[in-house]
Amino acid sequence: MTDKQKDDALDIKIVQRVAKLSALAVKENELAIYAQDLGGIIHWVEQLNELDVSTVEPMVGAENAKLRMREDKVTDGNCREAVLSNAPERIADFYAVPKVVE
Amino acid sequence: MLTEMTIANAIEGLRQKEFSADELTRDHLKAINLLNNRLNAYITVTEKVALGQAKAADEKLASGDAPMLTGVPLAIKDLFCTKDIPTTAASRILENFIPPYESTVTANLLKDGAVFLGKTNLDEFAMGSGNLNSVFGAVENPWKRKGDDAFLVPGGSSGGSAAAVAARIALGATGTDTGGSIRQPAAYCGITGIKPTYGRCSRWGIIAFASSLDQAGPMAKTVEDCAILLQSMAGFDPKDSTSVDREVPEYRAACNRSLKGLRVGIPKEYCASGMSSEIEAIWQQGIDWLKEAGCEIVDISLPHTKYGLATYYIIAPAEASSNLARYDGVRYGHRVSGNSLDELYANTRGEGFGVEVKRRILMGTYVLSSGYYDAYYLRAQKVRKLIYQDFMNAYEKVDVLLTPTAPSAAFAKDEHQDDPVQMYLNDIFTVPASMAGVPGLALPAGLNKQGLPLGLQLLGRPFDEETLIAVGSAMEKAANFTYKPAIHSGVSL
């Protein structure tokens, strides 16, 4: 690892937090690699800070378009087998997951 | 071999009874059998389905009532959900996933009579520029450097589709383009591809990567073939809220349009530092061809071009981090058990996704998370607006833009692997149009000294794919790109 890469690397704790938010198991030995890769990418995208965007409206996607609405009609559903057929685990007509304690 | 045909010729030949859809399909299946082990272009070959469709096509052709694509064998990127056929996104997390539905785009192709040969390889969830990130392994580019058998990448993410068309194991293919995933592999494999305007083709049933950017498009040997395929793929779909309700023009008719008086913009910012002189030369060649065809060449500026990639690598991962949250091992796909639901999620996703996908999920989660949103994501959305405005300003002065498609020819599998940012630079010329949502067409313009194809890119106004097709056809004639890759259906390995 070069000194620059070391400088750019993200804090491991941040990687752990982001991995938790992303519901991704990251192995101990991978943490440092992600910290370095992500740090490098983040450092690189910070070139956007060169621009003054204070008066610019953010762009989400298609411009100048508005949401089309559908009528309130039941046109879908009633396809339980299609919905459940790919499930890794099911109990009767439910999806099943390890017991969730509230 | 019938695999050498263009789609336009095949459509004609089928109707003239020069050959049957069954023969055309069998020739392709034979070639796939010979070449796919090496190229790894297809993940799934649907031989039975294809032969059934070919048989039905022959019946339709015999009846005289056959829609445009009847009997045309195509390859489908394995990001399109296909009913009752495994659909993987080249990811372990979707192993054994069989969609009970057909994507709108592939349904359109089927309605028009197409034959599906199989599902093509890609970068996992379409994230990559070399087709190196597939759980099913890399795809080999059928092109070789002169006197060198190095394994070159086909580009990505639609690498399997591009390799299949180049190697003549499909007459055409579908691709998807989020930041260049149709155009860049088209350039690396010496074929033609169109990324239509955002909203032109329905996204319904296509596995999402970055929803505000993803767009399906055709990949084929010629501009005309792409026009024929786009005709079928495009159209309004009420199931996609971002689909645009706008008539689909006769794209094929645009192939013969005159270019007289057309203004072609040459954006100076695409002359990136470090661009190879070969790319610069082929770009100049393209300019000269268009001058000869009667176009007016205009130097223009897209000042925010250099920020396109950084913007893209914030916005696309952000959307992806959310789009990929549904892969949790509960309703479909791969599951790794855990002692709790949280453990099940983390194990399933930790094992089910590959490294690049995980890297982008982490990146996307980071830029959206509390404390970083404004600094990264919101800022990127604003820069995206500037990039969009660059294009709109340019289209007040010119009708179409001409640029190189990629900064280099296809690279070898073992090059630029270690640094993700270096890998991302392959998309430098394709990403800005994706950010702006404007259509793009990539076509081969010539070979470099090593004998590898180099591509040029045309970018048009929103929903003006016709001008791209018109200009692309003229350039295609001028370029007369008749080269074939080292590996294709006409050679024995």
Added chain:
Amino acid sequence: MNYVIVGSTGSWEVVIGLEVHAQVISKAKLFSGASAHFGSEPNTQVSLVDAAFPGMLPVINRECVDQAIRTGFGLNAQINLVSRFDRKNYFYADLPQGYQISQFTHPIVGKGEIEIELDDGTVKKIGITRLHLEQDAGKSIHDLAPKETCIDLNRSGVALMEIVSEPDMRSPEEAGAYLRKIRAIVRYLGTCDGNMEEGSMRADVNVSVRKPGEKYRTRCELKNINSIRYVMQAIEIEAKRHVEIYENGGEIDQETRLFDVVKGETRTMRSKEDAHDYRYFPDPDLLPLIVEQSHVDHLNATLIELPDAKRNRFQNEYGLSRYDANVLVAEKDIADFFENVAKGRDGRLASNWVTGELFAVLNKKGLSIHDSPVKAEAIGALLDLIGDKTINGKIAKEVFEDMVETGDMPADIVKRKGLRQVTDTGVIDKVIVDILFANADKVEQYKSGKDKLFGFFIGQVMKEMKGKANPVIVNELLKKHLSV
């Protein structure tokens, strides 16, 4: 009469804000064409969109948007012509997409306010911060299998309106009145059925305490309480917990808590450290939601009369007291029933019969107005019989009891039982003469000043005539005879 908690350091004020989740009444779900109907077989009302299959996309249901706008009018709130949908990202068993589509930065309905009325007649305004549209989650069922939680996605994707109040309430009673008012508004408008037991209306409660005049202190959020009574209990218990902690020198941590009905306590569900980072961002699958002013005007013009307006009209049109009018408008079905009785008749009499005799019967039988054994038309007909002096008020009660039992119309009962009021002065006169003759001693006493005996004579006459005599005529004739 302010609600305060008296602690060892003095009086504490309670500060309450509510987030109400109200399931929208619509045929289909917010972003999919699956049915939004409650109570079907598990996973039957699920589309591939609701189960978040790869490549599935949301398309918005127009009716859900209209229902939100109507509710916005009910809350006297600003309707935002441009709003947006955002994704709220978190992993949960009954959240198939891994995010909820909601409205974070640009809700469809902005600031508004409603009036609540307390038992002592005090009227108070409660501010509405916003109303936004979002998707409901599926259901986790924990008691079907020993080691697994079962997931039913029937509810996944049903439209919800989240109605957020300002922290304007100062007592459990105010919170209760607010919830009842919100429920009345959405039921009137037909935008939500308001059934808290079935979970189609749920409340999250934000509670903090402070010394009078202080700034707001740290609040805790009590999640998903499913009855008005529990909301009121939970507030009281939580507020006391805060006071106790402060007075023992402690601090309150901002956290999400659960109300345990059985134990009568609240407990930590999620602390601030574990608080989700929802990573809201605009949903790229959905474009801005833009509604035309003309459409909003049309919805406003066709809006049903709301409880407050109806109460005012009842006061003006039927001469009712504010209290009686409030009782009648609390539920739209009751108000409608009342109006069917009162139209063209004596409004106050109609109100007395509905809130008196009818409510007594409904309460006794545990029936809703909808299942009333006596229809509005029948009560109206009964009032008509009183009005045209066919029967008197006392007989009317007897007729009403018969109506409840038999469901017969009052005229038929009067005929069957021969209850028609006697107005023939000759008949009444004869009975009076007989009574006075038989009670000559009492007549003497009356004449020597014992006025109270007048009532006795009335009673005797009515008794003799089985209550059917017209009381006005009896009164007149009796006075005449006794003054001779």
